[in-house]
Amino acid sequence: MKQYIEQNKDRFFEELFSLLRIPSISSESAHKEDMVRCARRLVELLKEAGADRAAVYETTGHPVVFAEKKLDPKAPTILVYGHYDVMPVDPLSLWKSDPFEPEIRNGAIYARGANDDKGQTFMHIKAFEYMVRTGQLRHNIKFILEGEEEMGSEALSKWIKTHKRLLACDIILVSDTTMLHEKIPSINCGMRGICYMEVKVTGPSKDLHSGHYGGGVYNPINTLCKMIDSLIDEEGRITVKGFYDDVVELSRKDRKLLGRAPYDARKYMAGIGVKALTGEKGYTTLERVGIRPCLDVNGIWGGYIGEGSKTVIPSEAHAKISMRLVPNQDAKKIAKLFTKHFKAIAPRGVKVEVEEKHGGDGFLIPISSKAYKAASRAVGEVYGVDPVPSRGGGSIAILAEMQRALHADPLLMGFGLERDFIHSPNESYLVDQLFKGMESIALFYKYF
Amino acid sequence: MKQYIEQNKDRFFEELFSLLRIPSISSESAHKEDMVRCARRLVELLKEAGADRAAVYETTGHPVVFAEKKLDPKAPTILVYGHYDVMPVDPLSLWKSDPFEPEIRNGAIYARGANDDKGQTFMHIKAFEYMVRTGQLRHNIKFILEGEEEMGSEALSKWIKTHKRLLACDIILVSDTTMLHEKIPSINCGMRGICYMEVKVTGPSKDLHSGHYGGGVYNPINTLCKMIDSLIDEEGRITVKGFYDDVVELSRKDRKLLGRAPYDARKYMAGIGVKALTGEKGYTTLERVGIRPCLDVNGIWGGYIGEGSKTVIPSEAHAKISMRLVPNQDAKKIAKLFTKHFKAIAPRGVKVEVEEKHGGDGFLIPISSKAYKAASRAVGEVYGVDPVPSRGGGSIAILAEMQRALHADPLLMGFGLERDFIHSPNESYLVDQLFKGMESIALFYKYF
Numbered sequence: 001m002k003q004y005i006e007q008n009k010d011r012f013f014e015e016l017f018s019l020l021r022i023p024s025i026s027s028e029s030a031h032k033e034d035m036v037r038c039a040r041r042l043v044e045l046l047k048e049a050g051a052d053r054a055a056v057y058e059t060t061g062h063p064v065v066f067a068e069k070k071l072d073p074k075a076p077t078i079l080v081y082g083h084y085d086v087m088p089v090d091p092l093s094l095w096k097s098d099p100f101e102p103e104i105r106n107g108a109i110y111a112r113g114a115n116d117d118k119g120q121t122f123m124h125i126k127a128f129e130y131m132v133r134t135g136q137l138r139h140n141i142k143f144i145l146e147g148e149e150e151m152g153s154e155a156l157s158k159w160i161k162t163h164k165r166l167l168a169c170d171i172i173l174v175s176d177t178t179m180l181h182e183k184i185p186s187i188n189c190g191m192r193g194i195c196y197m198e199v200k201v202t203g204p205s206k207d208l209h210s211g212h213y214g215g216g217v218y219n220p221i222n223t224l225c226k227m228i229d230s231l232i233d234e235e236g237r238i239t240v241k242g243f244y245d246d247v248v249e250l251s252r253k254d255r256k257l258l259g260r261a262p263y264d265a266r267k268y269m270a271g272i273g274v275k276a277l278t279g280e281k282g283y284t285t286l287e288r289v290g291i292r293p294c295l296d297v298n299g300i301w302g303g304y305i306g307e308g309s310k311t312v313i314p315s316e317a318h319a320k321i322s323m324r325l326v327p328n329q330d331a332k333k334i335a336k337l338f339t340k341h342f343k344a345i346a347p348r349g350v351k352v353e354v355e356e357k358h359g360g361d362g363f364l365i366p367i368s369s370k371a372y373k374a375a376s377r378a379v380g381e382v383y384g385v386d387p388v389p390s391r392g393g394g395s396i397a398i399l400a401e402m403q404r405a406l407h408a409d410p411l412l413m414g415f416g417l418e419r420d421f422i423h424s425p426n427e428s429y430l431v432d433q434l435f436k437g438m439e440s441i442a443l444f445y446k447y448f
Numbered sequence: 449m450k451q452y453i454e455q456n457k458d459r460f461f462e463e464l465f466s467l468l469r470i471p472s473i474s475s476e477s478a479h480k481e482d483m484v485r486c487a488r489r490l491v492e493l494l495k496e497a498g499a500d501r502a503a504v505y506e507t508t509g510h511p512v513v514f515a516e517k518k519l520d521p522k523a524p525t526i527l528v529y530g531h532y533d534v535m536p537v538d539p540l541s542l543w544k545s546d547p548f549e550p551e552i553r554n555g556a557i558y559a560r561g562a563n564d565d566k567g568q569t570f571m572h573i574k575a576f577e578y579m580v581r582t583g584q585l586r587h588n589i590k591f592i593l594e595g596e597e598e599m600g601s602e603a604l605s606k607w608i609k610t611h612k613r614l615l616a617c618d619i620i621l622v623s624d625t626t627m628l629h630e631k632i633p634s635i636n637c638g639m640r641g642i643c644y645m646e647v648k649v650t651g652p653s654k655d656l657h658s659g660h661y662g663g664g665v666y667n668p669i670n671t672l673c674k675m676i677d678s679l680i681d682e683e684g685r686i687t688v689k690g691f692y693d694d695v696v697e698l699s700r701k702d703r704k705l706l707g708r709a710p711y712d713a714r715k716y717m718a719g720i721g722v723k724a725l726t727g728e729k730g731y732t733t734l735e736r737v738g739i740r741p742c743l744d745v746n747g748i749w750g751g752y753i754g755e756g757s758k759t760v761i762p763s764e765a766h767a768k769i770s771m772r773l774v775p776n777q778d779a780k781k782i783a784k785l786f787t788k789h790f791k792a793i794a795p796r797g798v799k800v801e802v803e804e805k806h807g808g809d810g811f812l813i814p815i816s817s818k819a820y821k822a823a824s825r826a827v828g829e830v831y832g833v834d835p836v837p838s839r840g841g842g843s844i845a846i847l848a849e850m851q852r853a854l855h856a857d858p859l860l861m862g863f864g865l866e867r868d869f870i871h872s873p874n875e876s877y878l879v880d881q882l883f884k885g886m887e888s889i890a891l892f893y894k895y896f
Contacts, residue, residue: 027756088758094654151756178660192659196757205721206542207872211640211842212626214772215742216733218726221767222680222745225673232670273653276797278666285664294663297670298760303747304768308475308599309644309805310536311770311843312746312871319669320752322759324662349724357757394659395759423760424655 001442004130005435012126013104015045016434019084019118020102020111026062026085027151035062035147038084042125042145043067049125050132051143057163061155062147066166069132069141076448077140079169080128081402081410082121082176083149086113087423094425108420108428115429116422120175120415121145123434127441139445142169146398149176152196152358153398160405169408171371171448174399175437177392177414182433184262185379185387187372188412192293193325193362194395195334199342200353201227201302201317208313218349220317221302227345228319231295236280236288238295238323240334240341248328250291261286261388271418290391295323320357324393331359331397360397363410371411371448378443379413382436413440449890452578453883460574461552463493464882467532467566468550468559474510474533475599483510483595486532490573490593491515497573498580499591509603510595514614517580517589524896525588527617528576529850529858530569530624531597534561535871542873556868556876563877564870568623568863569593571882575889587893590617594846597624600644600806601846608853617856619819619896622847623885625840625862630881632710633831634838635823636860640741641773641810642843643782647790648801649675649765656761666797668765669750675793676767679743684728684736686743686771688782688789696776698739709734709836719866738839743771768805772841779807779845808845811858819859819896826891827861830884861888 005012024038025031039056046054046067054067062085089099089112097103102111109119124143131137144167146156160167180186203220204213233239250258263286269277279288288294302317304310323338325331339354346352365372367389379387392412399410415437420428453460472486473479487504494502494515502515510533537547537560545551550559557567572591579585592615594604608615628634651668652661681687698706711734717725727736736742750765752758771786773779787802794800813820815837828834840860847858863885868876 027758028754088752088754090752090754150758194659194759196759198757203722206869206874208720209842209871210744210746210770211642211772211840212866213720213737214744214770214841215736215740216725216727217720217722218724219744221748222676222743225676225745225748228670228673229677272656272661272665274651274665274797276666276795277664278795278797279664288663289661292663296658296662296667296761297673297751298658298758299751299753299762300669300673300765301749301753303745304536304538305747305749305766306476306536306538309646309768309770310475310598310746310871311642311644313744314747317748318753320757322658322662322757324659347724347726349722349726392659393662394657418660421654423657423758 001127001130001439005438016119016122017102019122020113021100023100024085024147025088026148028088035085039063039065039147042084045125046143049129059155059159064147064156064159065143065145067143071137071140075139076170077142077168079142079144079167079172079408080124081172081174082124082145083117083147084121084145085147085150086116087150091425096426104431107432108430110426110428112427114427115416115420116427117149117176119429119434120437123175123415123437123441127438130442131445142167149396149398154358156398157401160402164405167406169406172399172402172406172408172410174396174410174412175414176396177394177412178416178418179414180261180388180390182417182430185383185385186261186390187375187379187387188392188414189367189389190327190364191362191392192395193329193331193360193400194322194397195325195331195338195359196322196357197335197338198320198355198357199318202315202351203349204313204315207315210311210313213313217313218347219313220350221314223347223350224302224317224319227342228297230345236278238293240338242337243334246329247293247326255287258286258290258391259284261390289393291326293323293325293329295321297321324395325362327362327364329362331361335359358397360395361400362395363400363403365409365411369409371409374447375411375413375444377447378440381443382440413444449575449578449887453886464567464570465550467570468561469548471548472533472595473536474596476536483533487511487513487595490532493573494591497577507603507607512595512604512607513591513593515591519585519588523587524618525590525616527590527592527615527620527856528572529620529622530572530593531565531595532569532593533595533598534564535598539873544874552879555880556878558874558876560875562875563864563868564875565597565624567877567882568885571623571863571885571889575886578890579893590615597844597846602806604846605849608850612853615854617854620847620850620854620856620858622844622858622860623862624844625842625860626864626866627862628709628836628838630865630878633827633833633835634709635820635827635835636840636862637815637820637837638775638812639810639840640843641777641779641808641848642770642845643773643779643786643807644770644805645783645786646768646803646805647766650763650799651797652761652763655763658759658761661761665761666795667761668798669762671795671798672750672765672767675790676745678793684726686741688786690785691782694777695741695774703735706734706738706839707732709838737841739774741771741773741777743769745769772843773810775810775812777810779809783807806845808843809848810843811848811851813857813859817857819857822895823859823861823892825895826888829891830888861892
């Protein structure tokens with residue numbers, strides 16, 4: 001495919017940039033129309049690439065895009081999953097260039113979604129185009145591209161229940177993850193689940209003057225801080241009752257295999273600009289972020305947050321708190337346990353509301369499977385070195401659901417790198433990874 | 449003065465409303481011009497009331513208004529202190545009417561500043577006008593009205609140093625506090641000081657994906673919560689090293705005297721809509737908010753605080769933290785102790801910055817003084833019952849400084865009520881209190 005990329009490079013950039021220019025931020029209602037625009041543009045690209053049919057499907061939320069090329073009913077069917085929605089871009093001031101006006105600097109494309117997941121989804125569209133136009137396609141190909149991955153895939157989750165036959169497949173192929181390093185390729189063999197909650201602590205019924213009441217009442221911010229602090233103990237373990245009940249401890253052998261992934265603490269810390277790391281006692285950093293659950297506050301707000309100072313005891317304080325789960329933990333069950341626990345630890349002087357924002361289970365992919373082996377061979381050939389099996393700490397909530405609904409395993413061929421800073425300002429994607437990804441996917445078609 | 453009020457009521461409302469309509473929010477730079485407008489309007493009102501001179505004076509910050517009427521060099525001089533700046537109005541959605549379009553509902557004026565401190569300052573201008581126009585004035589009168597009380601009085605603090613002669617006086621008369629109840633009048637005989645800090649906790653140098661790093665790094669929000677939680681111990685005492693060193697314990701006799709103030713826990717809790725109270729062990733609620741120091745988080749923010757969910761470990765988390773101090777505690781010293789302590793408790797994985805926003809010492813007013821006795825007699829006559837001496841939990845940072853610079857004691861004749869909800873949405877001021885305040889001040893002139 002190398003030659004085909006070389007010949008079509010400029011067109012590829014133009015097409016990808018046309019997707020990146022659409023600010024398809026799924027969680028902000030102001031961008032509702034942009035979501036539709038982005039879905040329509042994908043349909044155009046899929047049709048041009050060679051799909052027999054491609055269309056925007058309405059859902060209960062943002063639309064999904066479905067496309068397919070039927071070749072031979074007896075041949076295996078590959079379902080490509082991707083998402084066209086992106087994360088919010090704040091704080092905008094930290095971006096070196098407009099997040100929705102892509103720019104190539106030092107061999108990387110800079111834009112929101114450059115990697116996650118417009119860039120990685122685009123690789124599949126182009127690998128498919130190459131296979132069709134060069135007459136090499138042997139499989140039936142389907143695409144399902146959703147617009148709510150960054151906010152929990154609620155609409156797709158409902159939609160797949162009524163479109164199981166349409167989506168029927170033998171393997172779910174996904175590029176929405178990272179590899180360990182551009183020189184140490186890896187393939188994900190498991191991902192964590194997620195349980196994302198929002199909490200609200202209400203103290204006095206109105207904001208109070210902190211001089212008149214300070215020292216005598218429960219301040220909801222101080223109280224929220226105390227409650228949050230109590231959620232993780234001195235050993236880095238989550239204190240929510242029953243949280244670890246379904247966590248399966250990995251065997252020493254499995255931990256050893258995963259431990260082969262290269263890791264240099266100094267480089268790791270330098271990469272994110274910190275002087276010390278923390279986490280659950282008894283586990284390495286890679287284990288803490290890969291095979292162990294965790295709890296993080298993703299956002300907190302309350303009281304006066306403008307410039308200057310205001311002497312107020314606010315009525316309310318809020319936080320967004322998410323837990324990463326490991327395979328076998330049930331996101332719904334964890335949401336219930338968290339809600340019960342968080343209400344139980346509140347002092348009588350405050351009211352607590354807990355809302356489940358979204359959740360999804362983790363999953364494992366057997367490295368002995370035909371699909372994993374084909375992917376491993378393809379990636380190995382492109383990178384000149386066999387890929388390492390790794391465990392991703394992130395979550396693609398919908399994949400565990402699709403696995404159950406379609407009776408097909410997901411396969412995670414991710415070409416992102418840590419340096420891409422997805423979800424952060426200045427998200428980027430190396431052009432070299434974009435092209436190597438296309439090549440690897442085309443070879444996967446060959447070996448699968 | 450009752451009759452004079454009756455005859456001039458409509459004009460009084462018009463004049464006060466003209467002040468309330470100016471959004472003089474000192475801490476928001478967008479309102480810089482409004483500050484000047486408000487100062488100019490005060491000069492007009494003071495001249496109309498009978499001042500020989502009244503002018504806007506430039507300072508290093510928002511302007512101050514000075515006015516005076518010289519009568520007899522041998523007569524005592526009363527300096528009226530007030531402020532024309534107001535608090536921010538967010539959350540705006542909770543206001544029942546426009547904060548800057550005053551409305552009278554159920555006998556109260558609703559507007560930002562209706563009480564704090566435009567309404568209370570206005571009482572002094574009108575009492576002064578009455579004394580002048582009815583030929584009863586026996587004292588020299590000065591007014592100093594500043595525009596930065598709600599943000600720490602930095603500009604006035606510098607200005608008084610170079611204008612000591614202009615401000616020379618025998619007593620500093622202030623209405624910027626509350627009384628216990630409209631039927632239980634009280635006069636403040638002391639106020640708390642304040643030390644207002646802003647802290648910033650920085651973890652990773654960029655926002656990180658919480659799936660890829662969650663469980664392995666110091667999350668600045670979780671860390672900030674832990675640090676804040678540690679600032680108050682299980683007994684409700686502040687853990688900052690050295691914090692209580694200069695706190696003078698009140699005698700049993702003084703605590704008993706203050707304990708005479710009426711207090712009903714059930715009503716107190718119902719008034720602010722809470723089911724339980726908290727605070728320092730060994731003290732009553734009124735002691736906790738009056739004669740004991742305390743620490744409150746006034747604002748907190750970090751990470752994603754928009755709608756929906758974002759799986760981020762933010763780079764930074766922030767909080768505004770203030771401490772109320774009791775007389776004899778030094779605000780500058782406490783700021784240093786806090787800074788040192790807060791940096792000391794930070795784990796190695798984060799960086800901490802601490803900034804002092806503003807501060808001021810508390811002070812006491814002897815109830816045996818001539819001024820206190822005159823005020824007590826005046827208020828007693830208007831309300832038909834002797835006022836209780838009380839201790840205000842709030843802070844007027846600048847008063848302790850003026851006391852030192854001008855060698856004159858402040859006298860706090862406050863006519864606000866708890867129900868006024870200053871600093872909150874729907875701030876109000878009872879018309880009855882506004883008029884009784886004017887009468888009390890006019891009588892104070894008579895008895896002082």
